[in-house]
Amino acid sequence: MDFDFAAEQPKLVQLLIGVVAFCAVVAVVVLLLDRAPTRQRARLPALILLAPALVLLGIGLVVPAIRTTLLSFMSGDSRAFVGVDNYAWMFTQPEALTVLRNTLIWVVLVPLVVTSIGLVYAVLVDRSRFEALAKSLVFLPMAISFVGAGIIWKFVYAYRPEGADQIGLLNQLVVWFGGEPQQWLLEPPVNTLFLIVVMVWIQAGFATVVLSAAIKGIPAEIVEAARLDGAGPVQMFFQVTLPSIRPAVIVVLVTQSIGTLKLFDIVRTMTGGQFDTSVIANEMYNQAFRYGETGKGAALAVFLFVLVTPIVVYQIRDLRLRREAR
Known part of the structure; x- marks a missing residue:
């Protein structure tokens, strides 16, 4: 050429x-x-x-944030000022309230479940013979994108009518045990819980690695002193391990909370937000780019920013207090 x-x-x-x-x-x-x-x-x-x-x-973050805030007070075509109508829609209309309810369920369950699983797993595999292999297996899903994970689990939840060959792993297990196949992603509100499983599957490895490193950082003198005092495994966990790794636990909880609030890929890939599974980020995209309601999409974006801000402020404040304590 x-x-x-x-x-x-x-x-x-x-x-x-x-x-x-x-x-x-x-x-x-x-x-x-x-x-x-x-x-x-x-x-x-x-x-x-x-x-x-x-x-x-300023050009890439501050200016768009200001513009988005201004758009949240405008009509869908951004030509007329509508005041707080978009925010009133967010807190009064059934479809918007469903989105907020789903987001609340995600934010409450995902950080708690991910941190709990990661903490228990880290304690169980700590200093075991197969620690490296166990951590590798639980961390492996972190290498998969949210879109890829959504596609994988969409096949896991796949449905075929009774009597047909099931291609979904979950429905095949149900059939083997004498049950009837179910359309897991179509029945609210349990379909939201099945979507949450995907997020937990991806993020449990991150929590395990972070918390395991924190556990290994506990001074051996503290552990030995607790054992000499007669502390059992349960007492060791709640009175020694958990207080010692509190900063790491907070980091995992904060990270998962922020990531969950911004969740978009899994919902978009698996259900598209249909069947009452939409969350704020997905609905923001739908309103702004699919339905032409720029004002409502901007209002959802502003509300999402408001939800994330206290979490970030708490994390910064906690880091500052720990530095001062040193």
């Missing part, structure tokens, strides 16, 4: 301009750092080096 220099010349010129502009910015930064007064050299370099990142952060 021949190279058309005349057609590609504008692109080459743009590339050259970009390279020259980048070099010019770097040269200006270096010059400013070199000419800075001695007293200001401690703070000025940090400010100059952070400036480009702060500008990009």
Whole structure:
């Protein structure tokens, strides 16, 4: 294939301009750092080096956040100001309330179940002969994307009429035990619980690895002292292990809570939000990009941000208190 220099010349010129502009910015930064007064050299370099990142952060995060907030007070076509009507719709209409209920179920169950499974598993495999293999098996689903996991579990829950060959693992097990195949993803609200199983399956490995590392970090002196005092396995867990790894438990809970609030892929892949399984992120996408209701989609996005903010603030505050304690 021949190279058309005349057609590609504008692109080459743009590339050259970009390279020259980048070099010019770097040269200006270096010059400013070199000419800075001695007293200001401690703070000025940090400010100059952070400036480009702060500008990009403002363009990519702050500006869209402000625009989304403004859109949440506008109509679907973004032409008329409707005040808090979009927020009133969110908290009054049955379909929106179902979305909020589902999100609440996800946020309550997923962090608790994932952390509990990860903690129990980490304690059981700690210092066992097959610890590496056990951790590898439970961590393996983390390598699968949420979309891939959704497709896998959609086959697990697949339904065929009674008498037909079942391709879904769960329905095949039910048939083997003399039951009737069920359409697991069509019956609310239990279909939401079956979707939650997928999230737990993916994230349990993350919790196990983090909590296992925290358990191994418990000083041996504390463990030995507890054993000399006659502490049994249950007392060791609740009075020594759990208090010692509290920061790691909080990290897992916070991480899972934020990830669950933003959940989109699993619901989108397995049910598309139908059959009363939609959550905030999925409904936000539907309203803004499928139904043309930009205002409602923006209102859901703002509400999602409001839900995440207290969790992030708590995590930052907890980290600050632990640093001060040291």
